[in-house]
Amino acid sequence: MKSRPKPYVFPEYCKGCGRCIDSCPKGCITMGKEVNPLTGLIPIELSLDQCSGCGLCISACPEPFGLRAQETEFEFELTDPKSFNGPRPKPLVKPFAIPGEVIPFAQTESLVTKGTYASAIGALLAGCRHFFGYPITPSTEGAELMAKLLPDLDGVFIQAVSEVATVNMMYGCSGAGLPCMTFTSSPGFSLMLEGISYSIGAELPGVFVNIMRGGPGLGNLGPEQADIKLVCRGLGHGNTHAIVLAPYTPQEMLDLTMLAFELTFKYRNPVIIVGDGYMGQMTGRVNLPKTMIKPGIPEWAVYGDESHRGNLICSIELNEADLERNNIHINNKYRQMTQNEQRADLYHCDDAEIILMACNTPARMAKGAVRELRKQGLKVGLFRPITLWPFPIDLLKPILSHTKQIITVEAGNGQLEDELRMALSHHNLECPSIDHVRRFGGILPQLKEIIEKVISVEEVLA
Amino acid sequence: MFGLKSDCILDIPEEYYTLADYESAIARWCPGCGDHGILTSVQRLCSEKQLAPENTVFVSGIGCSSRFPHYMKTYGFHGLHGRALPVACGVKFRRPDLHVFVATGDGDCCSIGTAHWIHAIRYNMNITVLLLDNEIYGLTKGQTSPTSSKGTVSNTNPHGSILPPINPIQTTLGVANASFVAQTVDWNPAHLYATIEAGFEHPGFSFIRILQRCPVFQKELFQPVINNPDEITLLTHKNGIQIDPAVAKMYKHTVDHDPSNLHEARELAENLDRQVIGLLYQDKTKERYDLYGAHNMGITPEEKQKAINLELDKFAV
Ligand SMILES: Cc1ncc(C[n+]2csc(CCOP(=O)(O)OP(=O)(O)O)c2C)c(N)n1
Ligand code: SF4
Ligand code: SF4
Ligand SMILES: [Mg+2]
Numbered sequence: 071m072k073s074r075p076k077p078y079v080f081p082e083y084c085k086g087c088g089r090c091i092d093s094c095p096k097g098c099i100t101m102g103k104e105v106n107p108l109t110g111l112i113p114i115e116l117s118l119d120q121c122s123g124c125g126l127c128i129s130a131c132p133e134p135f136g137l138r139a140q141e142t143e144f145e146f147e148l149t150d151p152k153s154f155n156g157p158r159p160k161p162l163v164k165p166f167a168i169p170g171e172v173i174p175f176a177q178t179e180s181l182v183t184k185g186t187y188a189s190a191i192g193a194l195l196a197g198c199r200h201f202f203g204y205p206i207t208p209s210t211e212g213a214e215l216m217a218k219l220l221p222d223l224d225g226v227f228i229q230a231v232s233e234v235a236t237v238n239m240m241y242g243c244s245g246a247g248l249p250c251m252t253f254t255s256s257p258g259f260s261l262m263l264e265g266i267s268y269s270i271g272a273e274l275p276g277v278f279v280n281i282m283r284g285g286p287g288l289g290n291l292g293p294e295q296a297d298i299k300l301v302c303r304g305l306g307h308g309n310t311h312a313i314v315l316a317p318y319t320p321q322e323m324l325d326l327t328m329l330a331f332e333l334t335f336k337y338r339n340p341v342i343i344v345g346d347g348y349m350g351q352m353t354g355r356v357n358l359p360k361t362m363i364k365p366g367i368p369e370w371a372v373y374g375d376e377s378h379r380g381n382l383i384c385s386i387e388l389n390e391a392d393l394e395r396n397n398i399h400i401n402n403k404y405r406q407m408t409q410n411e412q413r414a415d416l417y418h419c420d421d422a423e424i425i426l427m428a429c430n431t432p433a434r435m436a437k438g439a440v441r442e443l444r445k446q447g448l449k450v451g452l453f454r455p456i457t458l459w460p461f462p463i464d465l466l467k468p469i470l471s472h473t474k475q476i477i478t479v480e481a482g483n484g485q486l487e488d489e490l491r492m493a494l495s496h497h498n499l500e501c502p503s504i505d506h507v508r509r510f511g512g513i514l515p516q517l518k519e520i521i522e523k524v525i526s527v528e529e530v531l532a
Numbered sequence: 533m534f535g536l537k538s539d540c541i542l543d544i545p546e547e548y549y550t551l552a553d554y555e556s557a558i559a560r561w562c563p564g565c566g567d568h569g570i571l572t573s574v575q576r577l578c579s580e581k582q583l584a585p586e587n588t589v590f591v592s593g594i595g596c597s598s599r600f601p602h603y604m605k606t607y608g609f610h611g612l613h614g615r616a617l618p619v620a621c622g623v624k625f626r627r628p629d630l631h632v633f634v635a636t637g638d639g640d641c642c643s644i645g646t647a648h649w650i651h652a653i654r655y656n657m658n659i660t661v662l663l664l665d666n667e668i669y670g671l672t673k674g675q676t677s678p679t680s681s682k683g684t685v686s687n688t689n690p691h692g693s694i695l696p697p698i699n700p701i702q703t704t705l706g707v708a709n710a711s712f713v714a715q716t717v718d719w720n721p722a723h724l725y726a727t728i729e730a731g732f733e734h735p736g737f738s739f740i741r742i743l744q745r746c747p748v749f750q751k752e753l754f755q756p757v758i759n760n761p762d763e764i765t766l767l768t769h770k771n772g773i774q775i776d777p778a779v780a781k782m783y784k785h786t787v788d789h790d791p792s793n794l795h796e797a798r799e800l801a802e803n804l805d806r807q808v809i810g811l812l813y814q815d816k817t818k819e820r821y822d823l824y825g826a827h828n829m830g831i832t833p834e835e836k837q838k839a840i841n842l843e844l845d846k847f848a849v
Contacts, residue, residue, distance in 0.1 A: 204644070205672040205688065214675075214687040221691060229676060229688045232614065232644035257613070288594060288612070 074123030075139035077116065081106050083135040084113035090137055093130035096120040110388065165378045170197065170366035180357045186212030186253060186350045188320040189279055189343065190219075192327030193251050195358070197365035198277070199225030200250035202239040204232055204258060207291050208347045209281040212253035233258040237265030244274040245383040247371025249331050251277040255347075256285050256297050266340055267306025270400065271385030273370075275334035277327065279343045281350035284512035292512015293347035295430055298485035301342045302459040309397055311404045312340045313411055314458040316429035320354035326456070328359065333411065335368065337403050344458065346481055348431040348514065407460055414462035415454040418444060419469045422451030423531070424524055427490060428479035429455050432515050436479045439520040450524055458486065463493040470499060475527050478506045479515045553585055554578045556605040561596060566718030566744035567664060571603055573725045574633070574662070577732060578606070588631045591620040593640035596671045597664035597744070600635035614645030617652040617661070624657040625825030631732075634661040638679040639669045642698050646678075653707040656737045657822035662728070663700055663739065664718075666746035667753060674749040686749075701812060702801040704739045705794065711818040712738035713797065714773065714811045718745055719758050722779040723766075723809060730773055735816055743807065757807065767791075767800070767810025 077090075084106075091099045091114060102115045131137040152158075175195065183191070190212045193201075201216040213229075220227040230236040236252050243250040254262065259280040269276055282297045284290040301314045313333050315326040323345065330341040367373050372381045387393035418440055419425065428436040433454045443450040453469070453476075455462050478487040487506055494501050507515045507523050554575040561567045578588060588606040592598035594613035601608030607630075611619045620634045641649050641663050652659075668686065669675040675688040679700060683692040704713050712734040716727040724742065731738030745754050757763045766783035767773070771791050780786070785806065789796055797812040 205669055205675040207672055210672055210675070210687070214690075217688045218690045227688070231646065231678070288610075 074125060076118050076121045076123045077125075077127050077137045078140050079114060079116055079137055080135050081113040082108045083133050084111070084131075085109070085133060085136070086112045086114060087132065088114065089130045089132065090114060090127035093126045095124065095126065096122060099127060160376070163376065163379070165369045165371075165381055167369040168367040168377060171364040172361045173364055175358065175360055175362045177360070178358050180355050182353060183320060183356055184211065184351055184353045185317070185320045185323040185345060186279075186281065187215050188323040188354075188356045189253070189317075189327045190215045191356075191358070192324035193249075193277065193331065194219065194223065195324075195362040196249060196328045196331035197363040198249040198251050198331060199223060200243045200248055201225070201227045201252065202230050202236045202243070202250065203228075203252045203254065204230050204236050206233075206255045206258045208283060208350050209253040209255045209258075209279065212279065212281075212350070216253075233261035234265070237262040237269075240276045241265055241269055241272070241274065244269065244276045245272070245372050247367045247373050247378075249275065249277070249335070249365050251279065251327075251331075253279045253281065255281045255283050256294075257288065259297060259300070263300075263304070263306035265306075266312070267308050267310050268385045269340050270305065270310045270312065271308060271396075272383050273338040273400070274340070274383065275331075275338060276340045277330045277334055277343065278340060279327070279345070281345050281347060283347050284510070290512045291347060293349070293431060293481055293514055294510065294512060295344070295346050295432070295480055295482040296485065296510075297344060298458055298482060298489065301344055302461075302485075302489055305340075305342075309401065311407075311459060312342050313337070313407055313460070314342045314344060315413075316344055316456060316458050317349060318430055318433045318454065320352060320356050322456075323349065324356050324358075328363075331363070333407075335365075337407060338368075338370070339400075339403060339407075344430070346430045346432075346514070347512070352431070411457055412460050412462035412464050413456035414465040415452075415456060416465065416469070417452040417454065419451035419453055421449055421472065422469065423449040423472060423474045424451070424527060425469065425473050425476045426450065426452045426479055426520065426524070427455070427476055427486065428452065428515075429458060429486060430481075432479045432481055435515055435517050436520055438517050439524065442517070442521055443524055448524065448528055455486070455489075458489060461489045461493040463497055463499075466490075466493075467497070467499065470502065473502050474531055476502055476504045477520075477523055477527065478504065478508075479520055480506065480508050481510070481512075481514050483508060483510065549579055549582055549585065551575055551579050554605050556603050559603045560599065562746075562748050564745065564747040565596070566666065566742075566746070567597055567600070569718045569721060570662065570664060570724065570742055570744065571600065573721060573728055574600075575604070576725060577728055578604075580729075581732065583631050587629065588633070589620075589623055590633045590635060591616050591623065592635045593637070593645060594671065595637035595640045595669070596746075597635055597637040597666075598640060598671075600662075600664075614640055614643070615648060616640065617645065617648040620659050620661075621652055621655055621657050621822075624659055624822045626829070628658070628822055628826045632657075632659045634659060636661065636663055637670070638663065638665045638667060638677045638700070639675075642678040642700055642703075650703075650707055653704055653737055653739065654709045655821040656709050656711050656818050657820060657825075658735055658737070660728070660731045660734075660738050661740065663741045664744045665700065665741050666744045666750055667697070668746055668749045670746050670749055699801060700739075700741045701808075702798065705798050705801055705813055709818050710739070710813065711736035711815050712811075713813045714738070715741045715743070715807070715809050716773075717743045717754070717757075717764075717807075717809060719754070720779065720782075720809075722775050723773065726773045726775050727809075727811070730811060734814060736818055736820055763806055765800075765803070765806045765808045767808055767812065769811070771814070772811040 203213040217227045284292045284294045317323045317326045334341040426436040585606045590601040591609045593616040624632045667679045676686040676693045678698040765785040767789045791811045791814040
């Protein structure tokens, strides 16, 4: 009888599935105890005293090179694969960037248009030709304008089957290095968080416009600012952050959308634009910029051309040390954003003793209140954060010395105020007295309430 | 006979629910919306079947159609967009004594809720599902839905939609463990009622697609079919939907389709020339997940104690 070969194991090809263990009638195989440093897996161990060489384990092993027969004679000669196909037609190149261009934009008259449209136009001027979205009031008009225009601009509009599909289409598109965006509203934004976390992990751009509506839950279609916590502190799982821009006019809806595309590529990180429901619907004069962007393709993109070969997009890092390094790198980017990207608008703040703090539509009411109160001789100013994350603390710091009182004005339960308090605390700044005007449920703080609040506070201060 | 409904019979049982017992707020659907007729049919069913309002639940997602529970004076659950079915399945899993109905829209069920839809068919719990299909997103004001026919001009397809629609009947028939699949129309109250009734009587997941008019965002969609019943094929069979012969006479095209014949049902569903109405498929013997969900209800504290000990004893030191 032909003597049968006993098995031996290639530890680096064994994934430790254990199928061979169950197949061995003699119990020769046990699960190993040590992690193989090459694979991170635990290979089996053989003890062949009892082995009859039945070969059952070899056929049970699903790996082509997991278990082999000891006496198998390998007879082969190595052939250089190059010789099969002849020399490469072109040499391997390292991925490189195809630069974008700034092109002059013919002067046009200014437009009178609503916020979501202004944002969509801004995206087009920033070179965005890929739009993915799922309808949700009060953001849908932006998407609908894209649906009209993109097919005629060599672009792509896709109505996804849900917000989950939307964010993953964006994940793919931005993986290709292309500017892309979506319009959504609060419940839809909630559904996108998992994908946003992946985009941050994989260091991908993407612009998300969240026209916030009343919540929690389905809430209503009224304007609220109750997602500030979500966009500043809650972008899915992991150590996530993204620049958050808060426009307060249709003009800013356009300008900040263009800025968002610049920043999202600069940092390879998503950028979120938040506006309350009115911000999306509000109509106003919008001047178009003098230039527009023809985007390039960054060197990291998985673009499918010769200049980008070999690139891989992923957010998985199985090795703890690698993942820690990745987190440190991403946190460094957050630090740079915090240093370089703080933006705010200061209105009558130079000598103000009372500072109103508001963003989006409530900032318009607050501005009106400042105007009124200045007429009455009160030293009131408006500090309007344009970046909610990073909070523009460096711009607030210089005026704090003469600020006796801050009053936050929000359509929400103090989420902007929390950002302020956190920023003050992180910078070890003495917290001035903070009061607030808050409305909920799709009702914005009214001019009258803000003025009354300031006057009541002023009386206490005096 | 004599057009009398059971409401008119003088022999009044002790517990008696009239239509008014199921009527809640005034429906806020647009005038002429097909949803109104469907609501009336369902309220009539509840009163005909004498369903105790406290034992009846309407679950929905988000959409015009999903406002349904607001207008039923039963229990209601107005859920998340696309997620009516998981909620309804949860109710049925642990409260088999309740009558569970689902009202969902074509966007709700066939777009964002597709995964739940497919698996709810397979779970085959005893639920009556009404798909109010207007082939458009109504509540968000006119975007393409997965059931919009090819070429539909909408706000998100201003040049006309590109893809052929999902056929919800075909899809449902394709899922393992499907047990009741029917199609009807909102503008034929007799057929609508009979279909919903058959779905309600079916022990399992009854999926009823109702072609529903939306005069606002799909103005003319069903008008040709309404004007010309010849565009519809009526399924007739002794085991199918039973309607008054006078109503059935309206339809020139009929097929005597045995609802136990899945193969033929699939062929009928694929017929793109003419919409079929009636019962395409029924099998009362399919496995039901809700029976499993309730199998351990009401076990004694002693039995629970025993089960816990059996498991935790493994960890004892
Ligand atoms: C997560 C989420 N995304 C989007 C929406 C917005 N939305 C509400 S209803 C609806 C679609 C409605 O269409 P359909 O299900 O066909 O119901 P109909 O109004 O036509 O009856 C959408 C997209 C939402 N409420 N929640
Ligand atoms: S069957 Fe192969 S891969 Fe699996 S444990 Fe055994 S040797 Fe390893
Ligand atoms: S929009 Fe259409 S579906 Fe919605 S209530 Fe009006 S008619 Fe009905
Ligand atoms: Mg619909």
